[in-house]
Amino acid sequence: MENFTPSPKWGLQPAVCRACLFAKGAAPARIAGGEPLPAGRPAAQTRALGGLDAQEPAPQQLTAGGSEVWLLSGSAPDAWTDCQPAAAISGAMPVGGLLPLFSSPGGGGLGGGLGGGLGGGRKGSGPAAFRLTEKFVLLLVFSAFITLCFGAIFFLPDSSKLLSGVLFHSNPALQPPAEHKPGLGARAEDAAEGRVRHREEGVPGDPGAGLEDNLARIRENHERALREAKETLQKLPEEIQRDILLEKEKVAQDQLRDKDLFGGLPKVDFLPPIGVENREPADATIREKRSKIKEMMAHAWNNYKRYAWGLNELKPISKEGHSSSLFGNIKGATIVDALDTLFIMGMKTEFQEAKSWIKKYLDFNVNAEVSVFEVNIRFVGGLLSAYYLSGEEIFRKKAVELGVKLLPAFHSPSGIPWALLNMKSGIGRNWPWASGGSSILAEFGTLHLEFMHLAHLSGNPVFAEKVMNIRTVLNKLDKPEGLYPNYLNPSSGQWGQHHVSVGGLGDSFYEYLLKAWLMSDKTDLEAKKMYFDAVQAIETHLIRKSSGGLTYIAEWKGGLLEHKMGHLTCFAGGMFALGADGAPEARAQHYLELGAEIARTCHESYNRTYVKLGPEAFRFDGGVEAIATRQNEKYYILRPEVIETYMYMWRLTHDPKYRTWAWEAVEALESHCRVNGGYSGLRDVYIAHESYDDVQQSFFLAETLKYLYLIFSDDDLLPLEHWIFNTEAHPFPILRDQKKEVDVQEK
Numbered sequence: 001m002e003n004f005t006p007s008p009k010w011g012l013q014p015a016v017c018r019a020c021l022f023a024k025g026a027a028p029a030r031i032a033g034g035e036p037l038p039a040g041r042p043a044a045q046t047r048a049l050g051g052l053d054a055q056e057p058a059p060q061q062l063t064a065g066g067s068e069v070w071l072l073s074g075s076a077p078d079a080w081t082d083c084q085p086a087a088a089i090s091g092a093m094p095v096g097g098l099l100p101l102f103s104s105p106g107g108g109g110l111g112g113g114l115g116g117g118l119g120g121g122r123k124g125s126g127p128a129a130f131r132l133t134e135k136f137v138l139l140l141v142f143s144a145f146i147t148l149c150f151g152a153i154f155f156l157p158d159s160s161k162l163l164s165g166v167l168f169h170s171n172p173a174l175q176p177p178a179e180h181k182p183g184l185g186a187r188a189e190d191a192a193e194g195r196v197r198h199r200e201e202g203v204p205g206d207p208g209a210g211l212e213d214n215l216a217r218i219r220e221n222h223e224r225a226l227r228e229a230k231e232t233l234q235k236l237p238e239e240i241q242r243d244i245l246l247e248k249e250k251v252a253q254d255q256l257r258d259k260d261l262f263g264g265l266p267k268v269d270f271l272p273p274i275g276v277e278n279r280e281p282a283d284a285t286i287r288e289k290r291s292k293i294k295e296m297m298a299h300a301w302n303n304y305k306r307y308a309w310g311l312n313e314l315k316p317i318s319k320e321g322h323s324s325s326l327f328g329n330i331k332g333a334t335i336v337d338a339l340d341t342l343f344i345m346g347m348k349t350e351f352q353e354a355k356s357w358i359k360k361y362l363d364f365n366v367n368a369e370v371s372v373f374e375v376n377i378r379f380v381g382g383l384l385s386a387y388y389l390s391g392e393e394i395f396r397k398k399a400v401e402l403g404v405k406l407l408p409a410f411h412s413p414s415g416i417p418w419a420l421l422n423m424k425s426g427i428g429r430n431w432p433w434a435s436g437g438s439s440i441l442a443e444f445g446t447l448h449l450e451f452m453h454l455a456h457l458s459g460n461p462v463f464a465e466k467v468m469n470i471r472t473v474l475n476k477l478d479k480p481e482g483l484y485p486n487y488l489n490p491s492s493g494q495w496g497q498h499h500v501s502v503g504g505l506g507d508s509f510y511e512y513l514l515k516a517w518l519m520s521d522k523t524d525l526e527a528k529k530m531y532f533d534a535v536q537a538i539e540t541h542l543i544r545k546s547s548g549g550l551t552y553i554a555e556w557k558g559g560l561l562e563h564k565m566g567h568l569t570c571f572a573g574g575m576f577a578l579g580a581d582g583a584p585e586a587r588a589q590h591y592l593e594l595g596a597e598i599a600r601t602c603h604e605s606y607n608r609t610y611v612k613l614g615p616e617a618f619r620f621d622g623g624v625e626a627i628a629t630r631q632n633e634k635y636y637i638l639r640p641e642v643i644e645t646y647m648y649m650w651r652l653t654h655d656p657k658y659r660t661w662a663w664e665a666v667e668a669l670e671s672h673c674r675v676n677g678g679y680s681g682l683r684d685v686y687i688a689h690e691s692y693d694d695v696q697q698s699f700f701l702a703e704t705l706k707y708l709y710l711i712f713s714d715d716d717l718l719p720l721e722h723w724i725f726n727t728e729a730h731p732f733p734i735l736r737d738q739k740k741e742v743d744v745q746e747k
């Protein structure tokens with residue numbers, strides 16, 4: 001190449017241009033016999049001087065043997081296409097036609113030509129005898145060939161695969177590790193996994209790797225989805241049937257395995273419960289009020305016993321049993337829910353009756369679907385607290401037995417439990433109305449306390465693992481404005497609709513974060529953080545003050561506030577006050593005051609009705625405050641939340657107004673809900689005549705009457721430093737380590 005002096009006029013023309021010129025007989029301006037041509041001399045003249053062409057195979061021959069050259073020029077810029085033969089332009093030349101170039105022994109082929117062609121020799125004396133022009137042409141041909149190959153990678157029909165193969169194999173960053181290289185029949189996701197893993201290990205300085213990786217993953221996900229859809233479509237009904245059976249079998253096996261885990265319960269040292277002495281209050285009026293509440297309990301219990309014994313609940317007007325689908329075929333909800341209230345009220349005979357029934361008849365081997373949440377808070381919760389208060393083994397055994405039966409509810413792709421569970425088959429599903437098949441925050445978020453105690457009493461960590469995984473899933477998710485939506489899809493592990501509520505669908509999730517921390521003897525710092533972060537978001541986005549000065553907690557729907565507060569939301573007053581204990585000092589007083597404000601608002605919702613018991617939901621819009629405006633929100637079903645908040649506020653402040661407000665509720669219950677056959681809910685709290693709903697809810701005995709009784713008892717009955725109430729008011733002891741527990745007992 002040393003003899004080549006590019007003409008300033010020609011400059012460095014594109015290779016295709018030269019090839020084109022050459023083939024047409026217009027040799028590039030090169031030296032002939034080492035003499036540079038005068039600058040600017042036309043190519044045609046050069047050729048006419050005998051230059052390169054005179055000693056080389058005629059261009060025609062070359063064209064005949066390797067017209068592939070023209071194919072190369074086919075990819076030249078449009079300006080050059082006029083010099084191409086028709087066959088080349090039409091792309092009719094097969095790529096294989098290039099082969100002669102490689103095989104020509106006479107130097108016409110690259111195989112021989114390039115070997116020594118660059119040595120500056122002349123044609124006819126072997127490969128080393130190429131002239132500069134020839135070498136140049138060969139170089140052009142070769143580079144054009146490379147361009148053709150590269151182009152083919154992109155434009156051939158399945159070039160993407162080829163390309164990815166080339167890229168992945170040429171770039172170590174994108175190659176699957178050896179053990180993950182997909183072989184024949186290997187699944188696409190395996191390959192993706194291999195790449196992902198490789199990337200996680202860290203490939204320095206390769207920003208393209210991430211993009212490629214994502215593209216590969218997207219492509220593979222698509223392929224998998226298509227494959228699965230195709231497979232399902234191709235299945236015969238019998239095959240689908242068989243798949244369902246296999247799935248059922250798997251669940252059954254899991255259940256068996258879970259059962260094996262609990263062959264026998266370990267010995268647990270039962271420590272005598274603290275604060276169950278039940279001393280009479282010193283003040284005679286308080287004593288009287290307290291015994292009135294005990295009489296209410298007796299009325300509710302005796303009527304249940306008389307008309308609905310062994311069934312779930314009582315219909316006090318019809319005087320018969322009431323079955324709610326929430327418990328499937330499990331029976332005795334009122335018996336189990338009432339156990340601890342009977343115990344703390346000193347109703348020993350009734351407690352023994354209840355225990356005998358449980359021993360004989362409480363059966364969880366039912367072929368029916370239950371609400372996991374309801375069964376957990378009422379049955380597991382009731383049995384656990386009965387055990388901790390009485391030390392009777394039967395309650396521990398039954399609680400663990402039921403806990404094991406609930407474990408298959410966690411068999412979802414994310415481990416977030418299903419809302420409904422068939423107790424026999426172990427198959428779970430969600431409420432059909434819940435956003436896109438979601439599980440409900442307040443339901444899956446209200447298992448923690450019970451399951452931690454089940455782990456403790458069974459000696460098996462599986463219960464704790466299940467509920468701790470719920471946290472893991474939650475902590476991975478982004479929260480809109482720091483709030484927790486009410487819906488979470490157990491299959492995808494992603495939020496459903498962005499609705500947020502501290503009332504129905506959300507409520508006890510927040511309650512259990514706080515109580516998980518307290519029940520762990522304040523060691524569960526993750527729960528503490530989650531609770532205080534959530535409360536901060538609630539304060540910022542949900543808590544508002546009405547023009548009349550009432551603080552309320554609104555609901556949040558995709559960023560818009562609905563100025564409505566549910567009866568269920570009224571529990572939050574007690575929660576905020578209870579949480580003041582662990583808050584940073586500067587915030588503690590604030591949380592206590594917030595609790596007091598919510599208590600006042602909820603009291604107003606009672607006070608503004610005819611019967612002095614509050615509606616299911618009340619609003620702060622359309623010119624009203626703390627009043628239900630819709631007919632379907634005017635009912636009262638013996639709910640406890642407002643009285644629950646009075647109980648915490650009384651215990652934490654001893655402000656006498658809470659006892660006054662609690663007594664107002666007792667009087668209202670006696671005047672409007674008490675009937676011969678027990679206690680009934682009301683359909684409308686704003687009208688004078690009673691509109692009974694004819695249901696005595698089991699939580700009336702578990703919660704409403706228990707909280708009332710505690711308000712008129714001394715603080716040393718179930719002291720808050722030692723007991724944590726689950727959301728159904730079942731007291732669980734704080735889980736301290738053994739040594740600490742003994743110290744506390746001794747004190």
Ligand code: DMJ
Nearest residue numbers: 508639640641699727728
């Ligand atoms: C009870 O079962 C529990 O308090 C639950 O957390 C909410 N609803 C009822 C009482 O209203």
